[in-house]
Amino acid sequence: MDLLNGIFTQSPEIAIFLSLAGGYWLGKIQFGKFQLGGVAGSLLVAVLISQFGVHVDSGVKALLFALFIYAVGFESGPQFFRSLGKQSLKEILLAAVLALSALLTVIVIAKVFVFDKGLAAGIAAGGLTQSAIIGTASAAIEKLGLSSSEVQQLQSNVAVGYAVTYIFGSFGAILVCVNFLPWFMRRSIRDDALAAEAAMLKGRRIYAVGESSALPDLVGRIFLIKGAAGQTLAQLEAMGQFTVARIKRNDQIIGNSAELVLQVGDKVLVVGRRADVVQCEARIGDELAAESGMEMLxxxxxxxxxxxxxxxxxxxxxxxxxxxxxxxxxxxxxxxxxxxxxxxxxxxxxxxxxxxxxxxxxxxxxxxxxxxxxxLPSDKTDFVYHGCGLALGLLLGLAVVKIGSIPLTLGAGGGALLSGLLFGWYRSRHSTIGNMPSGASTLLRDLGLAGFVVVVGLQSGQQAVTTVLEQGLSIFFAGVLVTIIPLIITLLFGRYVLKYDNVSVFAGALSGSRSANPAFGEVLDKSGNSIPTTSFAITYALANVFLTLLGPLIVAFA
Missing domain, CATH: 3.30.70.1450 (Regulator of K+ conductance, C-terminal domain)
Structure with missing residues (x-):
């Protein structure tokens, strides 16, 4: 115990990478049809490792999450801005229903369990994984007209409720959005994501790495001129969608001008549409398997x-x-x-x-x-462009707008998401700048999200376990209810009232309406494409506002 504590004190990054390795190993294990996934697995392993005493600076968590959410926004920017309009009404209603059902759930649970205003707000902040509630609730507590000791006690209880419930707040959202929702709708996230992608592509096929068509549309063939002798090159090429790329006459490569008259025995390399090229043998002459000097790139x-x-x-x-x-x-x-x-x-x-x-x-x-x-294809990332994008996003996250006495802010995550969307959209219109290879984007998303969740587990895990052991399970159980009940209500509303029928899109919207970043990361991984990102981005932006406003409302009514 002391040895591990000393190691983690000197090098907390060891704890981060151990959590990632152990979490992704645990996430691969299947329990029947249930599978945790790498993000949820990393969270559980991080909580376990946190018991040995690990201190990780909060700046690491902010950096990792900014990388994740910026990469998500950058990939989805063009599609996101095209989707805005009347078609976004479903996402707006979904986010509003979750916030309202969360408020009512917290108020009822606070009365049933006889929690004070501080604990109720802390349970809301942790159970809904919306840290901004801590700030808005604490500010509202200061305005209750209580003594300084009472204010301090209530604000301390906010932190306690948050620490105990935050872990399951992240984990429970994954269970509902990634596991329960597909089971409830009797369809898989992956299948629906592929179906939505196919509809968007209108039947065009996208091949994975290492895949190609057995019948390519464009091919090259070598023919020996017989039937086409006497025709000019221009006349031959007018017969179909193909081009004579190279001509060999008397074992010599000759120029292929449009006026060149073809002779019997000439050998021609024809490149073009397969349907036209395969008919050339009947029109031109015999096809040759190979011919020296006729190779072209x-x-x-x-x-x-x-x-x-x-x-x-x-x-x-x-x-x-x-x-x-x-x-x-x-x-x-x-x-x-x-x-x-x-x-x-x-x-x-x-x-x-x-x-x-x-x-x-x-x-x-x-x-x-x-x-x-x-x-030109490149595996280099334009760090000038993306460095400016991330800096702008974090700067936007610092801005605070007050509605009365309630401060509203995008935070680092919301700012990075907005900047990623804007920079992704701009890149789609000016493709010579802002290159980010898909491998680089995938690394930012995977490492950013999993690393963020690991830091959360390492920072909160020890205090959460200690508090549960000291005060019993009532706070933890209340947090479970605050996490699950609003999600289930919103899920039912989305399915039966808003008529969501695509599981991938619905899972993205549902995780965004709860600002559940770990759940969205798992949804994205299950989808295998960016289909759920647009619905997530809309509900996530709204959730950051709606859920933040819950702090003073809980203090007022709990």
């Missing part, structure tokens, strides 16, 4: 459209007026503000659209020099 490149000649014109208009654009290149995708859209002939091109082209290097360079800027 093709590229897939993203180009941000900036050319004034292309802006606000349909694709068909562009191709009619700019014949040199289409030769040798093939459009794989067109995206706008981070979302892939249809690229039919009637699609209007806007500034900042990103077009994904496939073709030979020289052809792509020809198009990009005219159309816009080539976005």
């Amino acid at each position: 093709v590229q897939t490149r993203n180009i941000e459209i900036t050319a004034a000649e292309l802006i606000n014109k349909t694709i068909s208009e562009i191709l009619d007026k700019q014949q040199n654009i289409k030769h040798g290149v093939y459009v794989l995708a067109l995206s706008r503000q981070g979302i892939e859209i249809d690229h039919s002939p009637d699609t209007i091109i806007l500034r900042g659209d990103i077009i994904t082209l496939y073709g030979l290097k020289e052809d792509i360079e020809r198009v990009s020099s005219f159309a816009g800027t080539t976005l």
Whole structure:
């Protein structure tokens, strides 16, 4: 015991990484169909390790959470701002119902268990994992007209109630949002997230790392000229969506100008749409398995459209007026503000659209020099951009607005989320700046959230266990009720009144309405994509206001 205490005193970061390792190992264990997950597992292991005495600076917790919530906002910025409007009414109502049901639950429990105003506010702060309630409740207690000793006692009870109930406040939200909700709706978070993603992509397939189609749309083949002898290269290419990339005549590579007349025995490398290329054998001549010197490299490149000649014109208009654009290149995708859209002939091109082209290097360079800027793939993170984004978010979190005597603030988390949304949206419109590879974003999300939860467990675990042993289980049990009852009421309201039918979206909204960041992290992990983020971001922002306002209301009515 003394040895471990000494180690953790000298190096508390050891406790953090042990909690992460043990928590993710524990989170992989399945109990029937139930699985804790890495975040909940890390919280439990951190509480256990906290009993050996660990001091972790609160700045570490703030930093880790800011990294997590900024990365979440950055990934979801474009989709979030598109979703604002009448369609956000469901999320607004959901957050309001949770706050109201939480207030009523705390008031009833305080009367049943005969808790004073301080304990009631502390249980609300911990059971709802809304630390801001501590500040608003403590400020309200000072205005009750009590003696200084009574005020001090009530404010001390706020801290006690918070410490005892905060652990289950985090853990219980995970149980409801990640485990109970899918069981209740009889569907999995992952399946519904994939279904929502497929609907958003309108049938387009996104391949995971290491996956590819067995029947690619674009292929290359080598043919021996027979039936096409006597035709010019331009006439041959007019037969379908393919390009002659290389020609070999008499064992020599020759130039492939549009006026070149093909001869019997020429060997041509054809690149293009598979449906057209596979028909070339009947039109051109026999296909060859291989031919020395005919190998060529093709590229897939993203180009941000900036050319004034292309802006606000349909694709068909562009191709009619700019014949040199289409030769040798093939459009794989067109995206706008981070979302892939249809690229039919009637699609209007806007500034900042990103077009994904496939073709030979020289052809792509020809198009990009005219159309816009080539976005080269990079595994480097733009720390200038994201450093400014995080700094701005934390600065926004310092701002305080007072409604009467009640101070309202976004806090570090709310500020980082708002900044991430804004910087993600701006990046979607200016793709040459703000690069963050998906691997870097995943690391920020996973390490930020799990590390934040671990620090919470290490800081609060020892005091929570000690208080429970000294004062009995009544405070802890009351916290369990404050955590579970509002979530269940809100869940039923969302399912039967608001008609949420997608479990992934619903889980994101429900965890956000409780500002339950650990639960949202598990929802995001189960989803495997960013589908639940938009609903979470809306309810989370509202919850930071609604739940913060509960502090003085609890002091007034409990």
